[in-house]
Structure formats: C-alpha cells, structure tokens
Amino acid sequence: MTANEFDVDAALAKLALPQKIKLLAGLGWWHTHSVPEAGVPSMRMSDGPNGVRGTQFFNGVPSSCFPASTGLGSSFDIDLAREVGGALADECRAKSCHILLGPTVNTQRSPLGGRSFESFSEDPHLNGTIAAAYINGLQAKGVAATIKHYVANDQEFERFRALREIYLKPFQIAIRDSNPWALMTSYNRVNGLHVSENPWLLQDILRKEWGYEGMLMSDWIGVYSTSESIKAGLDLEMPGPTVMRGNAIQRALAGEKLLPGDIDARVRKILELVKRAHASGIPFDGPEQGVDTPELRSLLRRAAADAVVLLKNDKGILPLKDSTKTITVIGPNAKQAFTSGGGSARLLETYQVSPLEGITSAANAIGAEVKYAVGAHTHNFLPLLDPYISYDGKKGALVEFWNDPPSAEWLEKSTEGKDAVWSTPTLSSSCFLMDGIDDTKYTTIFTPDEDGDYEFDVSIAGKGTLFVDGKPVIDLMNAPLGGAFFGLGTEDMRGVVRGLKAGQSVAIEMRMSNASFMSAGGAPFSTRGGIRLGAVRLVDADEAIAQAVSLAKESDVAIVVIGLTHELESEGFDRPDMSLPGLTNKLASEVLKANSNTIIVNQSGSPVEMPWVDNAHTLLQAFYGGNELGNGLADVLFGKVNPSGKLALTFPKRLEDNPTYPSYGPHGESPGKILYGEGIFVGYRNYDKKRIEPLFPFGYGLSYTTFSYSDLSITPISSEGKFGVSFSISNTGKVDGREVAQIYVSDPESALPRPIRELKGFAKVALKAGESKRVTVNLDREALGYFNERLGSWIAEKGVFEVAVAASSRDVKLTKKVELEKTITWVGL
Template sequence: MTTFNVEETLSKLSVIQKIKLLSGLGWWHTEPVAEYGIPSMRMSDGPNGVRGTRFFNGVPSSCFPSSTGLGASFDVDLAYKVGIALGEECRAKGCHILLGPTVNTQRSPLGGRSFESFAEDPTLNGLIAAAYINGVQSKGVSATIKHYVANDQEFERFSISSDVSERALREIYLKPFQLALKHSDPWALMSSYNRVNGVHVSESPRLLDDILRKEWGFKGLIMSDWIGVYSTVESIKAGVDLEMPGPTVMRGKAVERSLAAQKLFISDIDERARKVLELLQKAYASGIPFDAPEEGVDTPELRQLLRESAADSIVLLKNDKNVLPLTMDSKIKSIAVIGPNAKYAFSSGGGSARLLESYTVTPLQAIQAVAEKRDLDVKFALGTTTHKLNPLLDPYITLLDGTGTGALLEFWNEIPANGFATANSKLTDNLKPCTWSCTTKVSNCVLLDGVDDTKVEKDCYLRYSTVFTPEESGTYEFSLTLAGSGNLFFGDNLIIDLSTSPAPGDYFMGLGTAEVKAQVNDLQAGQGYKVEIRASNHDYVKQVPIIPNWGGLRIGAVKVVEPEDALNEAVDLARVSDVAILVVGLNHEWESEGYDRPDLELPGLTNRLVSEVLEVNPNTIVVNQSGSSVTFPWIDEAHTVLQAFYGGNELGNGIADVLFGIVNPSAKLSLTFPKRLADVPSYPSYGSKGQEHGRILYNEGVFVGYRGYQIKNITPMFPFGFGLSYSAFEYSALNCSEISSEGKFTVTFTIKNTSSVYGREVAQIYIADDEASLPRPQKELKGFKKVALQAGESQSVETELDREALGFFDDRRGEWVAEKGVFSVLVGASSEDIKLKGSVELRNGLAWRGL
C-alpha cells in the first residue's frame, strides 16, 4: 500500500482502537491496528545522528557534529546536506520519524543539553533548524522539532516552572520554533517536560493550541517527550496527540473512564487520532517499509560530508603569531600532541544524543596520519585525566574464544549456580546452560532493549566475560557500575564486590550503583587477561517497573598515573618539540542530558597543564573541545586557540584539516564565551542554586546571550559570531533599499578577500531600533550569509529582510509591532566587529499576528 486515506480509516475505527493510537508501543514505535492497515511507525533519537531502535547492540550510526558546532558553521546549505544524510540513514534503519532538531535557546552555557541546540540567538537557531528540517523531510522522513518550549535546564526538568515574561517568551524562546515553521514545515513537534509560568507545556492549550496551531498554523503531530505526559484529560484537551513511550501510563483505560465521565468526548479523541493518521499517511507516501530490518550507511560521500561538517564547525579564536596553518614549508620537524581529548574520540555530548558511531577518528590519529605524509615526528603525552567514570574497555576487549573483538553476554532466568553474583561466587562453579546469549562490542551495556524477551525474563541473572589486553604496561584501575548487584572478577580473583549493599549512584537513570574501583598491578602490554562480571538485576527492575529492562552494567579501566608525573611528562615533551598541540576540554560525562554543569571550568588539572605547556613552548596550539562555553584563565598567554565543539565521527580529521591548512576555518561562535560565570546574563537565576521553590525566574527578560552582555556593557572573552580565518576580508558598499508597506527591504554590500588564500566569510546583519518606545537590545542578528571567495575576489551580497527584522512583541496588545522610525543596519564579522553602518526608515508602523 502506498496511499492511505485518513478520514476513511478514522471512520472505521472503534473508540478503543482510536484510543490505542494515542500512545506509543515501546520506546520507538506507535501502536498498530493491523485489521485496518495501520502499522507501527518507527522513530529514532537525534539530533546529531540516527541511533535506531536499540540502546544496546544497535546498528552503528553516523554521528554529525553537535548542534552548537553546526550552528557555528552559519551555513544553511551545510545544515540542509546534513539533514539529507540523516534522512537517508533513517530510511536505511526503517525509521519514519527523527527526533530532532533541538532549538531550545541556550539561556545559560551550564545547561546539560546546551550542545543539542544550534545557538543562543533565535534567528541563527531557527534558520539553521529550518534548513535541517527541509533536508530530513526531503527524504520522506518526519523531523520532530523540540523541546517546545523554555526547556533550558536539566535541574528538576519534569517539574520546574520557567517563569518568563510574555515578551521574552515570544522574542527569545518561541522565536526559533516560529522561524523554523515559517521557513520549513516540520511534520512533528515534541512538547517539553517543564512548566511555563506554572502550567506544564503538555497541558497548556495556550502554547499548544492557541499559539502553535491557531496562530502559527502548525498542522503536524504533537508528541510528548519521553514520560512527559502527566495527565489524561488536560494533555488531550491541550493538544498532545501522542504519549511516548509505551506502554501508556496516562491514556488507555484512563481515557475510557474520562469519556464515560464526559470529561472527554469522541471529538477530542478524533482530533488526536487524526494527527497520528496524518503522519502515517506521510510515512506511507515515503515508501519507507514498516518493521524493516535496520541497516547502516557508510559511503565515501557520507564520510566526506562528515569530515566537511567537522572542519566547518571549528572556530579559530586566536592566531596572533600566525602559527597556523602548519603548512608544508613550516620549519617543523617534531610535534607534541598532549591532552585527554587527543587520544579519545569525543564525538558528541551525553544522554539521548549519544549513539554507537560507525567509526571514529581521534585527533591523535588524524595528526599522526598527516605527520606520516609530511615526515614529521609525533609523540603523545596524556598530561591529565578528565573523566568522571573510568574510560570504557571497548578498544581493548576480545572474545574468550579469540574469534573477534568484544565480549560474551549470557542470561539465565534462574540462578545458574549456588553463590552466583554473591561475594562467595567462584569462577570454578559449574554453571547451568544459559537461557540466551549474545556478543557485544561494548563495555557499557544499557539493557533497555536488545535482549530476546521471548527467552529472557526481566528478572534475570547475567554474565559478561571478555579478554582485556592493555596497550601499555603498568598498574590499572578497574571500575564497575551495575543496575542490580554483582561482582567483577579479574582472572580468578574477585576484585570488586557490588553484591552486598552496594552504594547508590547516578548511573542507570539514577537507580544504579555507585562506581566502585579496584587496582590490579603489573599488567603487561599486549597480554590478554580474562575479565568477568556476574550479576543479578533483581533490585533494579523492581525499582523501575514502568520501563521494561534487563538492568545493565558498565566496566571501565585506566592505567594508573600519578597526576604530577603525567603533567610533568607532558611539559617535558612540549619543551623539546617544535610545536605543541594541546587538545583539552569537556566530554559527554560533563555535558549531558540529566544534569547541568556546576560551573564553566575545565576539569581536573587542565588549566594548569595548559599554563605550564604555554610557558615552555612558544609554538603551543590549544584546541578546546566542548559543546558550550568554558572559561580560559590562560587566554592572555595563549596566542593560538581553536574551539572544536563535539565533531562527530570525523572530529579528528576535522581538527587536523584546520591545523594543517587543508581547510581554512570559517566558523563563528554560535554562543558567547564569557570571562566568568557571573557575567552570564541568566546568572544567578539558573539551575539548582537559582530556583525559588520549583520556579526559575527569567530575570534577564529579552537580554539573553550577547544581548545581555551588550546592554550591561560587559566585555566577554569571545563574543557571539566571532571567528577568525587564514584569509582577510574587506567590507564595503552598503546599500539598503526602502522598506515596503509590508515591511520588506533588501540589504546589499560587497565583501573582498584581500589575502592570497581562498576563504569563506560569514557576514552578519544586525538591526538596531534607534527610536524604540521600550528597552530593546542594542542590536539583534536578523540575517547572515556565508560567502566563498578566491584570493583577491570580490562578491556582492544581497539579503532580503522583512518585518521580522524590525518588530518586537507588545504584550499589552498581544501582537507583534514595528514602530515607525529609523532603524540602524549593521553589517559585521561578529556581534562586536561591525564593518558597515547604514539605516532604513519605516514610515508607517506595522502590527501583526502569526508567522
């Protein structure tokens, strides 16, 4: 069947069948009604990749740069191409609905999910999102714009009330959603967990119906965030079509009872079911099979796009001594690569954005590859560690039978031997044959899925066994975290006991054990050692009966190095090398769904490492990798600095391409980097320390991000929109047309590449209201263009703007207003580096509602 008639099908369904459509089937599917040709639609987490339907042992996926990195590209064409690639991977995985993009405004860089949104500015956020959506949906896959709205922190995210003025809500927090709807047509939208001004968004007719559907004309499906429905009648009346995930908690029988009480009517159910069927109609038209096997995508063209997007998300912050690029004619023979983010591929932030990458390239690997071609000597030193939990065993494990990489995971429904998973357990026990088994390549097994539920009960026993082969000799620290209870054996020895009253921890949705560690001495590089975990998930599954699961485990190991020794080794290496490349920053443990950051500091001894390397090597390049802002107390001493964000599969090659001049950097900061936390406009009204009895007051109003720094005359470390190039650009010939009666006008100017190097420049257009009747930002981004120029080339740039560029929201009148008068037009290379100034005059005021 390639066509599907919504009204005809709806008329045939019974009330019970219609109700069934209003909630999900498991984590990633909608409910089917097979007798009327209604199959399950499949969805998958985004926004920077397509994980598919399994947390455990899923099909590997392409990981694109974090959204802050894609936003930093200021490149709508690139965002469109990324969207196409994500749509193609959805098709390969039989996925009809991608859960992205995220467009929540980055009110504070401390937000655990800040890396998931494109920018602190609603225009950049909304326009990049629109291009992404258009790309995804060009492949017949539904994009899901999220999380609507004011879902800007992780602290008490299910209950916190974002208390925000109507004007700020409209101009800052709703605006990226509004712009995305104006420039694309997302087929789905996800409501947020939080309250807005005291009312949960999933129960707000004003936000979901009055504004989204009636005022903006949104025609798509509204789904809840996962376990983000807290009511039956209220959520249905407000307009939430689909409760996710399944099985239902707030619908099903509760809807039947509400119908009997006439709190709901059949017409209410029909409205919600119709939206599910309308999305199903698009799924049929896409040709994507239902219940299809999941496959990965790996082509040379995709790898090139991954590499291009990684490089194009890198911002050159400082190049004072022109150390970069490291060209062939540079007098360099030796390179010291230093830092924890050099050796590991931190492709994305944590939480639902994480996935199993199809492959990764670390910065160290990429630098070594270029160095080999150029006959350069590269040596590595860790310098410091920054992990919260010990690094996973993944790169160093093989099956016991020697047939490949990974580990064997076995399950029993009954205890396989006396003392199994207790402190008295011995590896010599004669275990019963297992009920079911599988191999895995990971040492972090989140068993929410991927287990044969026809054979393995939720309350079960499991064994994880593998061979660990260290790459360096020395003492290693092993660690274990369980969703349940059990033990870790190294060889024949019990080294970690989590079977007797294990301490609680934050892992596995906050219901797992704390990480417990133990050291093993004198391991030899290249020698294999048997590692085994025996566990029971009894206690865990009793605590989370709502979410079907088989528990889980996480095992890590790291070579023990004295902090001072590691730091001194790195400094000594930097001292004797021609160039030192420091790759430092955060990772998915520091920036993640589920919690916010406590500060803007780099972890551990990172800042000290950077300072001491800067002292001994005048050719030190600092590469910071983070999803949002951090502070650099050493910035005045550093002359060469790159901001890399999380770069996806090809993050290493992206960094190397910029370092060695293969790619000329062209990205600009998508969010402000402050000098200190207290300068952030939302400070201190943010997170756990800023809440007032379950409420967060958005005291800064519309002065979010760069708007707040400018209105208070606070100089940040690096302003919004800032980024350098290996080229130099000259701006000239600004011309602004007259504003039409509808509020449209054109801004034209010329950019010239005055250097001898091909480059790309992001020209940013800001508007200032010179005669406003109420406080407005000093300037606001309203347009941008990325221009590619050969050496010496000039190009005329034309941008069309409309009333959106002039207006503010008048909450007294409940509409948008552009007051007559003169507006400044500011064209620049950043929010602070204005190159050209002009003006336009609006002769008659405008007022409007809607898009």
C-alpha cells in the first residue's frame, strides 16, 4: 500500500470487532497495534518534548537534546520554536517514529512543580503561541505532535473561569494555530471526574466547541474506566497490554453499556492518524538511527544561547573582554553538563558540552587561562561516574544479564558465577532497565582525576552489592525503598573507598538481582531493574569552599555555575522548597566577597531562591540548555551572542510570595486535594494584583545594548474585534541586538475582576546598533475578552481598554487607550 492509498473507511470496513477492540489500546510502551489483514500498520511513538528518545530507556540510540521548555519559552522566539520542531521531526524520522509525545503546555503555577521545566510559561498566550510554532515545525515534516497533558495536570480543580482563561487557553491557542494531530489526557480529575473519561472536556469543549479532529490518547496508565472513557471520546489507551479495555469492552458490549458505533468512532480516529503516518513516508517498524550534522549542532548551540537570560550586569563586566587573562570556574553545575530536567524528558545525548568545557574553549580563543574548583556539592546525589569510566579500553561499562535468580553468595561476595546469557556495553553509570531485563552485573573501570578518599553512592531497583577492587563497599540487599526510578528503587546508599590515586584505575562491579521486580510509591509502571552509581572525592565542606575562594581571589574573573539538576527537578516528585541544594548559597556568597568580578550563572528549570542576589552584580539564568549548554552559555559570556531572552515565568523572592502558597505540594492544607485558590490570578497577574515585588518579573531580561520605544499608535477596533498596535523601537547602544517587545492589555472597567494587565502579543525585533524599526502587532477579540461563566461564553465588553507596550510585565514603555464600541460574545475558537 502506497502513501496515498490508505483509505480509512475501507480499513474500518475490513476490521472485525475483535480487531477494532485490539486497536483501542497500545502494543507495549511505544507502539499501536497492527492489523495486517486490514492493511493497518503499527505506529511508533517516542517521548519528548526536548528530544526524541526512541523506544529504549536503556541504551537507546543517542539523540539531540534541545533546551528545556522554560528555556525555549524564555527565548520568546517563534521562529526558533518552529526550527526546533523541525529538527525534532528529523530525529523522529531517523528513529522511524510517527508520533512525538510533546509539547507540554500545562500552565506553570508553582516553582515546586517537578515538571515545571517541561512547559513553556506561566502565561497562556506565550505558552500556546510557542507551542503552536513547535507543532507547526514538527508536523510540516509529517510527524504528529501530541499536545499534553490536557488539562490542569495532576491537581483537582474548582473554578471554571480560571480553567477557561488560564489552563485551557494554551491548548485552545495551539489547536487554533497549529492543529496538533494528537492530544494526551492528564492523570488528574477535574471537578471530581478523571479527564480521560470527562465528556465535558473531551467532547463538549475539545470536539464540539473547538472542532478538534485529532486522536486522543491517555497518559501512561491514565485510563480508569472502560465504557466511560470510550463514550467520553478517549481513542487510545496507553501503554499496552490493555488494562481497562480488551475483554472489558466485550463485556460492556454484551451488556449494552457500549454499542458498536462507540467502538467505530474511536477506531476511526486512530485510523485517521494511521493515514497521516502513511502519508509521511516514515517506515513502519523501521530502524532507529541518530542524527548528527553540522547544521543540527549549529541550531542546538543557537538554541542554547537564546535560552540564556541576562538578569543583572550592573558593572558591565559582560561580555568578557579580550583583556581577561585568568578565569576561575566554580560550582557543582560547571563540570557536569545538566542538559535537561529529569523523568520522561531525559535521554542519551549524542554528545554534551559542559559549562566548563564551553568556557575553557572560548577562553583559549582569547588566550585566557582557566582554573576549576567544585566549591560545593549538591549533596543530594553524587555526580555520575560517566566521565571517568571505561571498559575494555573504551569509554563506558559492560552490563551482563542472567535469566536465573542468582545465589546469595554471588550477590554478596565477589565470586565467579556462570556465564551471562547476554551482555552489552553502555556509556553511563545510570541505567534504567525498563526494557524487560533480568538479573544483572555492571562492570567498569573507574579512573579518578584527583588523589584522595572517594565516596560512592548507589541506588538500584532490586537488591545487590557494590564492589570496588573486589571488596564489598555498599550493601543493598535489604535497602529501604526511596525515590529513585520513579519510586521503584532503593534509597541512596553510600560508602567510602580510601586512598585512590589520580590516573590509577580501580575495578567497579555492581551485582544485583531484579528477579522480583518492584512496584511502589504509586509509580504507574514497574521495572526490571535500575542502577544509579555516583562518586566524588571526599573533601571537607569548608575546605572545598576555601579552595574555590582562593582561586577566585587570584583570577581576573570568577564564574560560579550553580543550580538544580535532573535529579532534583524531575517528573515523579515535586520540590520540597525553592532552596538551592547543599552549601550552594554559602559558596556563592563567599566567592562574591572574594572577587569583585564574580559572575553567577544559575541553571534550573524553574525559579530558585537567591539570598545572595543583592551582592551579585552579574547574574544569568541558563535553564537546561541541551547538548550545547556549555557552548551556548560561553557564547553569551564572551559576547559572541548578545542575550535576548526574557523570563517566561516570574521569579519570586521567596516561596511564600508565589500565588499557590500554601495550597501547593507539601504545604497544601487539604491532603489529597489541592484547590486552585488563585483563580485567574496566576503568575505575574497575582504579583500585580497583590503589589508584591518579585525578584525578577515575567518578561524581564537584559541585553548588552539598550533600546528605546516611541510613537505608539493603535487602529480602531473593528466590529469583529480586530485592531493593530504599532510602535517604533530603536537600538540606542553600540552592539547589535534583539529585543522582545511585549503587548499587554487592560480592561479597567470590566463587569468582573480582571488582571491589571495581560500579555496578548509580542514581537522579537532584531536591530543593528543605531537602527530603528516600525513594528506592528495585530490583535483580535481574544485580546479583549474574558470568559463569563453565567453566559457560558467569551465576552469582550464595550468600553475603553488600555494597551501597553513593555519590556517586561513591570517595565511599561508606552500606553494608549482604545475603545470597543459594541460588546462581542462568542463560543469556540
């Protein structure tokens, strides 16, 4: 069958009822079922949103990692988002993948959210607009986007107006502007009913009101009913094998809780996506390959740089001058490249560039010397062994597998056993064995780069023992369960090995049994094992800071790279607070005292508290920058790229200032249920309403040049609600740059309370030094309206509106009033 020959109606007619039922649930983790007799192939899908992992958690084909969504959102760059979507489509095609599970557009409410880094913004307009560009880039090359997680992910809900204006809005914008071919429902309930079986959300709003025609799939293990989910419109249960469908559908049909027409309606949507997959030319059950080209590396680097936001440059230290001769790089996030947040967004990168590597390379180009000191560790988890391990002369380790339960003697003592049934090399000391693997032995050679005593830490899914040079170091035979591997693994256990020498190798061996795979902590799946192994040279905490301070004093410039990691900010758990880990804050404070030319780089997917910020005159927010994190950061530090990012989310001074406090996470006042008490006043809307001064406001970001705004004009609002906002913007500095001009709208005389101002448009403008441009942003009724629950519709009330052109939500440059002469009401897109 060729690409243009797949006929949905003909295929549906060929399918027998048991075959139709089979199609309504997944085949394993990453595929839909095939029905060869009816010409229906199996479609492949892969996790996103910042990369394409492929079908293997363990030892998959390496992939490009793009900046996490908060970084991409902070670029405010629609063209860049479209380019990233196109590059992800190329990776999908190389991996024979028809459906990418992204983008994520859940509105960011709290800095504590474990998956905050996966969504673009706290603002629905920015969130939906960047998502639409990403989707358009992806689907232009024949790969289906799966917008997720619809809607109000992981919490309960109370207020319909907030649901419409804040949480549904980014989905509405993306569906209107890009028509994603698939949509994933969330795990949670909305007003007491799970989204996957909620006809109001799936039928009334999504299908009827918005006219959405794509396929609806569940989140993994996110279906909680049979008849209800099918009648509500959920097409595909993921993953397989089915739990809520299959024979349960047969029983429901026999009892006439379901009718054959209900099944046909769901199958049709799956077949419609199969038709698109055929048309894409992506092979079915094809090979998985990687993509690594100079053009792709260039895009990754540009995206990493554009995801950096310059927050402070009070002394004008940046960009670094060619006269800089000595640089000390300090911090736990400097030597290791934290390319993404944790959970399903993690993948095996084709390559990675750490901040230390990127800075060193750029420094060498101007003849500057670079020294390094860690200064402080995160303390929660020790750094992976990846840069220091080898096996059989090659980078990495050997993992061996058995099908039979091992003896206690083999697990607890360094004794030989029978030959493994299978073995494979791996590049990492973090192995999540989600792919049907049994008892294992992990073997590698660890070569430290410094003399000293080393502390090792291990968490596993299973039970076992860590040996170093044949001696047992860490016993995990009866270790308590902890948070590793989505709650399926043990607590992080530690042991010390004395007297290791730089350059002298030691044998590392982890023997473990996964015979009884574990399922705990509410995780939605099980695993056949996992290993997470780290090590670090033991140093006295004060001594480590003192060493960093000493090097900083001797250098022209100190660059302190701190923040969070994929093991501190991840799917599967929320952060307990906004604090930076361990002694990070003390390290930053001490280095700031030691060197007046200290640059602080914070790397996190969401806001953190910065108690030292008043003493930091030079500060950047780097987010998780993907493969080219280090080079992108260095390009900004050394002036190869003039930073143009603006924060896509408000950074509060303290957690208590966030609108969700104290109802979110461990501070919640109603266990098991969280009320969205802030209503429509999410993010900057709440800070404005309560007149709370944030640490850094939404939309804020500096440049190495300066910009001025002038000559605002607004066309009259048409009867349909359309109008244009025009203004002039000039680069008044000496460096070429890009400015994100933001358009906010206010309705001071609304019948119902509304935010002081709301983002309704933006433009990213490139200007050469001294250049001016005239910019026009076209708006429509969406910029004027709000949702009226009593009317059950959107309404833009007649009257006077104020339009502001701003450099951030708190930095208004120009304002002008415009009048809507007649009230407009509407339903739908």
